Amino acid sequence: MKHLLQDIKISVSDRIYLKDPESTALGKRIVEHGILLIDDIGFENFTFRKLGKEIKSNESSIYRYFENKHKFLVYITSWFWGWKEYQLVFATHSISDDLEKLNRAIEVITKPVEEDSQFGHINEVALSNIIVNESSKSYLTKEVDEENMDGYFSIYKRLVKRLSEMLSAVNDSYPYPASLASTIIEGTLHQHFLREHFTSITDCNDKITPTEYFKDMVNSIIKS
Amino acid sequence: MKHLLQDIKISVSDRIYLKDPESTALGKRIVEHGILLIDDIGFENFTFRKLGKEIKSNESSIYRYFENKHKFLVYITSWFWGWKEYQLVFATHSISDDLEKLNRAIEVITKPVEEDSQFGHINEVALSNIIVNESSKSYLTKEVDEENMDGYFSIYKRLVKRLSEMLSAVNDSYPYPASLASTIIEGTLHQHFLREHFTSITDCNDKITPTEYFKDMVNSIIKS
DNA sequence: GTTAAAATAATAGTAATACTATTATTTAAT
DNA sequence: ATTAAATAATAGTATTACTATTATTTTAAC
Numbered sequence: 001m002k003h004l005l006q007d008i009k010i011s012v013s014d015r016i017y018l019k020d021p022e023s024t025a026l027g028k029r030i031v032e033h034g035i036l037l038i039d040d041i042g043f044e045n046f047t048f049r050k051l052g053k054e055i056k057s058n059e060s061s062i063y064r065y066f067e068n069k070h071k072f073l074v075y076i077t078s079w080f081w082g083w084k085e086y087q088l089v090f091a092t093h094s095i096s097d098d099l100e101k102l103n104r105a106i107e108v109i110t111k112p113v114e115e116d117s118q119f120g121h122i123n124e125v126a127l128s129n130i131i132v133n134e135s136s137k138s139y140l141t142k143e144v145d146e147e148n149m150d151g152y153f154s155i156y157k158r159l160v161k162r163l164s165e166m167l168s169a170v171n172d173s174y175p176y177p178a179s180l181a182s183t184i185i186e187g188t189l190h191q192h193f194l195r196e197h198f199t200s201i202t203d204c205n206d207k208i209t210p211t212e213y214f215k216d217m218v219n220s221i222i223k224s
Numbered sequence: 225m226k227h228l229l230q231d232i233k234i235s236v237s238d239r240i241y242l243k244d245p246e247s248t249a250l251g252k253r254i255v256e257h258g259i260l261l262i263d264d265i266g267f268e269n270f271t272f273r274k275l276g277k278e279i280k281s282n283e284s285s286i287y288r289y290f291e292n293k294h295k296f297l298v299y300i301t302s303w304f305w306g307w308k309e310y311q312l313v314f315a316t317h318s319i320s321d322d323l324e325k326l327n328r329a330i331e332v333i334t335k336p337v338e339e340d341s342q343f344g345h346i347n348e349v350a351l352s353n354i355i356v357n358e359s360s361k362s363y364l365t366k367e368v369d370e371e372n373m374d375g376y377f378s379i380y381k382r383l384v385k386r387l388s389e390m391l392s393a394v395n396d397s398y399p400y401p402a403s404l405a406s407t408i409i410e411g412t413l414h415q416h417f418l419r420e421h422f423t424s425i426t427d428c429n430d431k432i433t434p435t436e437y438f439k440d441m442v443n444s445i446i447k448s
Numbered sequence: 449g450t451t452a453a454a455a456t457a458a459t460a461g462t463a464a465t466a467c468t469a470t471t472a473t474t475t476a477a478t
Numbered sequence: 479a480t481t482a483a484a485t486a487a488t489a490g491t492a493t494t495a496c497t498a499t500t501a502t503t504t505t506a507a508c
Contacts, residue, residue: 026456042366047494058457060497068495136360142266144421153422160425176427176437182418183411183441190410191403197368198377201384203400213400217407220448221441250485271465282486284468292466 008118010082013151016075019065027065029055031079032121034072039126043073043134070138074152077135080127081156083116084109088162098169105166106218110188110211132192160185171222180221184214232342234306237375240299243289251289253279255303256345258296263350267297267358294362298376301359304351305380307340308333312386322393329390330442334412334435356416384409395446404445408438 009022021027033055038046046069052059066072088108095101113128139153147153164181167174174180191210194202204210233246245251257279262270270293276283290296312332319325337352363377371377388405391398398404415434418426428434 024455044365048496049494052457058459059495060458061456063496064455133364136364139421140357140360140417141268148421157422157425164425176432176440178425179415179418179427179434179437180441182414182425183407186414187407187411190406193364194403194406197363197372198381201381201388201402201406203403208400210403213403216400217404217441217445221444224444224448248484272467273465276486282488283466284487285485287467288485 008086010079010086010119012075012078012082013154015150016071016078016152017066021065021075026055026057026061028121029057030062030065031076032123035076035123035127035130038073038076038134039123039129043069043130043137070141073130073134074138074147076127077131077138078152078155079122080124080131080135081159083119083124085155085159085162088159092166098166102166102170102218102222103215105163106184106215107211109163109185110209110214112192112209132189132196135189167218167222174222180218184218188214232310234303234310234343236299236302236306237378239374240295240302240376241290242287245289245299250279250281250285252345253281254286254289255300256347259300259347259351259354262297262300262358263347263353267293267354267361294365297354297358298362298371300351301355301362302376302379303346304348304355304359305383307343307348309379309383309386312383316390322390326390326394326442326446327439329387330408330439331435333387333409334433334438336416336433356413356420359413391442391446398446404442408442412438 014020019027021031030051034046034051037051037054041050048062048066048069049059052062066075088105091108092101092104095104113124116122116124139147141147160178160181163184164177167177167180188210191202191204191213195204195210199205204213238244243251245255254275258270258275261275261278265274272286272290272293273283276286290299312329315332316325316328319328337348340346340348363371365371384402384405387408388401391401391404412434415426415428415437419428419434423429428437
C-alpha cells in the first residue's frame, strides 16, 4: 500500500511549464520554496529574483522552468486541485450509497487542509493558504479564455464536474447541480477567507466549520 | 422626486482617496475613464500613466487624487457596493412582508446591472464587469487587515449584513445567515464569471439566471 | 577517465512600472 | 491685479519582468 502511494504523481498539464519541475531537484526546490515564499509575502510581492535568492539559485534558472510567475501560480493551483481530486476519488470510490458518497465528497472539499507526507517537497498547508488568498488571480485575467482553451484549468473544472455529478446522483431533478458544485468549492475558499479577515460577515469560526454550513445547505437543497 | 434623486451621492470613506474625485471635473474624469480603461485592458495592465494619456491629463495629477491604482480599485468597488446598497434599500423599504422583502433583495443583488442615468460620469455596466473580474483583488492582499481596520470594506460588509438580517427575519432559527448572505453576494459574481468563461461548470446561461439559482437556494434553505 | 552535452549560474542589459520631487503654467478666488 | 490653488510637465529612482550571452558545473556516454 505504502509503496503504491509513493508512486503517485499529481499530473499537471505540460503546457503550463517549460520544463517539468518534478523532473529535477532544482525544479522541486523551486516549487517547494515558491509556495512558502508566496504564502509569506503574497503573490504581488513575489518575484523570481526573490525566489532565486531564497533557494540560492539564479533567477534565470527559474525562468527555464516557468515562463513567468503567473504560470507558476497556475501550476501550483492546478497541482492543488489535482491533489484534492485524488483525495476525493480515494475517499469516495468504495462508497455505494449516493448520499453517503456526496457527504463524504463535501467533507473532503470543505475540510481544512492537513499536511500530506506523501509529497515531501510540498507544504500543503501553505499551499492551501495560497489557494484561499491568491488562486482566483490565476483566472481573473484578460488571458483567461486563451489559457482555458490551452487546458490550464481543466483539473479544476473536472473536480467541479465530479461534485456536480454526485449531486445529480442524489437528486437528478435538481436543476442547478453545476452551479451548486461551483458554489461549494469557491464558497469554501471564500468562507475560509472571511473567517480569517472579515469575521463579521460569516458564521464560520472555531466552532462552526464551512463543512457544517455547506452540508446543511446541500441537504436542504437536494431534499426539496 | 427627480430633484431628490439627483442630489444623491454615494459616500465612500475619505480614507480611500487623497482628494475627493467627486469634488472636481478632473476627479470625475479620472473615475469615469479609469473604469472604462480597467474594463478594457484589465487591472494588471492598467496604469495611471495610461489613464493620464486617455484623459489628456498628467500622471502626476492623478496621483493627487489616489495614492496608487490599488486604492483606485478599492474606491470604485466601494462606490459600486454603496450604489447597490442604495438600490437595495430603495427597493425593499416599503415592503412589509419579510419573505417578499428578502426575495426583492435577492433580485437586486443577483440581477445583471443596468445603466443608471443618475450618475452621469459612471458607466455602471463597465463597472459591474470590473466587480466580477477584478474586485476580489481589492481584498486578496497582504494589507487586507490594516485596510479593513481603516474602513475600506465597510460598505461591502454592511450590505452583506443587511442581507443577512433579511434572511434571519424570515427564519430566525437558521444558523448561518451571514455565511449564506456572503455566499449569495460573492457567488453571484462567481456565477457571472463562469457564465462568461467556464460555461461547463455552471448552469447559468441566457435562459437560467443567477437570480433563479439563488432564489431557489434560499427558498430551500430557509424553509427547512 | 575523457569528452560532450546538458543544466545551472552569473552577468548585463532593456523597457515598463510605480512611484517622488521639482518646477512651470493655468485657472479660480479675493 | 494679486495670490493661491490646481494642474501639467519634466525628470529622476528603484524595482520589476523579463531576454540574451557567456561561464561554470554536473551528468551521462563512450
